[in-house]
Amino acid sequence: MVVEGSLSAQRTAQEEDPVATLAEGLSIWVGKLSDLVKRVVDTGPIRNVINWARMYSLWPVNITTACCSAEFGAASGARHDLERFGVLPIGSLRQSDLIVIEGTITKKMAKRLRMIYDQMALPRYVIAMGDCAMSGGLFHDSYSIVNGAHEFVPVDVYVPGCPPRPEALEQAIIMLQEKIRRSKVYEQG
Amino acid sequence: MSAPPKPVPLTTVESTETSDSGAQTLTLSVGPQHSGSGHMRLIVEVDGDIIVNVAPDPGYVHRGIEKIIELRNIIKSIPVIERPSIIDSSNLNHAWVRSIEEIQGVEVPRRGQYLRTLLNEMNRIMSHLYWLSIYGVFLGHTTMFMWPLGDRELFIDMAEKLTGARITYSYLVPGGVRRDLPPGFAEEAVKRTEYFEKRLKEYDRIFFNNPLFTSRAKGIGVLSKEKAIELGCTGPTLRGSGVDADLRKDEPYAAYPELDFEVSTRPDGDSFSRAMVHMDEMRESCKIIRQIVKKIPAGPIRRKAPIVLPRGVAYGRVESARGECSFYLIGEGGDKPYRARYITGSYRNMAAIPAVLLGNRLADMPTAWWSIDYWPVEADR
Numbered sequence A: 001m002v003v004e005g006s007l008s009a010q011r012t013a014q015e016e017d018p019v020a021t022l023a024e025g026l027s028i029w030v031g032k033l034s035d036l037v038k039r040v041v042d043t044g045p046i047r048n049v050i051n052w053a054r055m056y057s058l059w060p061v062n063i064t065t066a067c068c069s070a071e072f073g074a075a076s077g078a079r080h081d082l083e084r085f086g087v088l089p090i091g092s093l094r095q096s097d098l099i100v101i102e103g104t105i106t107k108k109m110a111k112r113l114r115m116i117y118d119q120m121a122l123p124r125y126v127i128a129m130g131d132c133a134m135s136g137g138l139f140h141d142s143y144s145i146v147n148g149a150h151e152f153v154p155v156d157v158y159v160p161g162c163p164p165r166p167e168a169l170e171q172a173i174i175m176l177q178e179k180i181r182r183s184k185v186y187e188q189g
Numbered sequence B: 001m002s003a004p005p006k007p008v009p010l011t012t013v014e015s016t017e018t019s020d021s022g023a024q025t026l027t028l029s030v031g032p033q034h035s036g037s038g039h040m041r042l043i044v045e046v047d048g049d050i051i052v053n054v055a056p057d058p059g060y061v062h063r064g065i066e067k068i069i070e071l072r073n074i075i076k077s078i079p080v081i082e083r084p085s086i087i088d089s090s091n092l093n094h095a096w097v098r099s100i101e102e103i104q105g106v107e108v109p110r111r112g113q114y115l116r117t118l119l120n121e122m123n124r125i126m127s128h129l130y131w132l133s134i135y136g137v138f139l140g141h142t143t144m145f146m147w148p149l150g151d152r153e154l155f156i157d158m159a160e161k162l163t164g165a166r167i168t169y170s171y172l173v174p175g176g177v178r179r180d181l182p183p184g185f186a187e188e189a190v191k192r193t194e195y196f197e198k199r200l201k202e203y204d205r206i207f208f209n210n211p212l213f214t215s216r217a218k219g220i221g222v223l224s225k226e227k228a229i230e231l232g233c234t235g236p237t238l239r240g241s242g243v244d245a246d247l248r249k250d251e252p253y254a255a256y257p258e259l260d261f262e263v264s265t266r267p268d269g270d271s272f273s274r275a276m277v278h279m280d281e282m283r284e285s286c287k288i289i290r291q292i293v294k295k296i297p298a299g300p301i302r303r304k305a306p307i308v309l310p311r312g313v314a315y316g317r318v319e320s321a322r323g324e325c326s327f328y329l330i331g332e333g334g335d336k337p338y339r340a341r342y343i344t345g346s347y348r349n350m351a352a353i354p355a356v357l358l359g360n361r362l363a364d365m366p367t368a369w370w371s372i373d374y375w376p377v378e379a380d381r
Helices: A002-016 A018-041 A044-055 A069-076 A107-119 A131-135 A166-182 B013-017 B065-071 B077-104 B110-138 B142-163 B185-208 B211-217 B225-230 B271-295 B345-349 B352-357 B362-370 B376-380
Strands: A098-102 A125-129 A157-159 B026-030 B041-047 B050-057 B312-320 B323-331 B337-343
Touching (some): A044 A166, A069 A098, A069 A166, A069 B142, A098 A107, A125 A131, A157 A166, B041 B352, B050 B352, B050 B362, B065 B077, B077 B110, B077 B312, B077 B376, B110 B185, B110 B271, B142 B185, B185 B211, B211 B362, B323 B345, B352 B362
Antiparallel strands (some): B026 B041, B041 B050, B312 B323
């Protein structure tokens, strides 16, 4: 009985407090407004402009996990030139949108990868490059690796191959761009 | 008017001596997410701008390859052995097949030996070009990133014609090689190496004779001859310190005894001389490739070898792009080895990282560190 009484006393005090009532009403109103903004942004033209900007500025973060980095390097180089898709490796986590997981993920590296993923600003995308990042690949029975990137980060595109050719990585970038083009603005990353 | 006070230096030599208190120094973690580290971490302690302590933290790419080798038969191990350094895969593979052949007592036909040497030298160029491109981008020279990677494709195309794969070939098998030369390969090789040698002159003009590079590399990261020998360095790092040591000459294997080439050494031991050793080796490799396609004898390319490792012990080593790569192999009669110890060039050169960095400025770290050509995947295995 005592507990019930004190609870009801609290409730009446809150109801009578005009500031709290106003703040509550305001937050509901702001919430409704932000829902409205989201709905407006997700309509055709505005969404297209935002997605267009996101599609062609996929900056991958400077993290290499294993030997597929050689083919990532070749893809960034003169013949394949990933920069024509808007892919420019960048050192700063705050300005990057993409992690390309290049090959085998050891247990030691998996923790760091998750930390890097958590530090990146939304929206963020993940490409798992190579068989090892998909399922462990050639090293599936090793004692020190994680069998697949999906065990600790959500993956957008998988690129099979050991190592994948640069053309396969280009295709993955194009697939990711297509995915961004079709998805809603607030549901990405 | 009195004279302005003398500027007080932020860092003095004396302050490094009292750095044990921990108050004057700052510890930085460089890597693994860093544009200048790769798949490893360097724990760098700086006093002002001067590096006073370096602790490499390897193991980010340790995949337990020595254990995996024990679980697979000697042919299935070949792709696993190539992976630590896929930009230099055939050289690592060569050390493996040499140690197996030593236990089995299999003699490789001469044409097979020449084809092995051909792919090894192409791999050496590809590996050095990859190293050079990363060196360029570390120093903020984007042209030197694009050019070597573009020219690397010349050799990748040739290797793809020869073996069927871009960088991971699995071309060397116990007893010989998998494929013979494709038609028209010799003319193509001569054409491409001659073109590449012209490109190397342009590299000299834009990068190696450029004050942008020379002022940052000369006298930076000095590794003396005695120190290099004491630390057990190998490959271009050792030759850059003036030691004439190259397994291709000292302990000739495959077709190297019949080929004419020179071992490049530079006496200074700084970043610049290590870089120039790489450049010289690319020139020599071009010469070797042209000699091979001219002198290659006719005959079989492969002799039948059993997929059995007889009881015995072998030590096979080759000169890979980053130094000596060796296998210590124990067979027990089955198709799997009892134990395989796998030592690569980068693993041995890891000891040189603190030696070249200590006492330098933090801004010189990329120049000094990457000049050792340390490939973490190869070192961790």
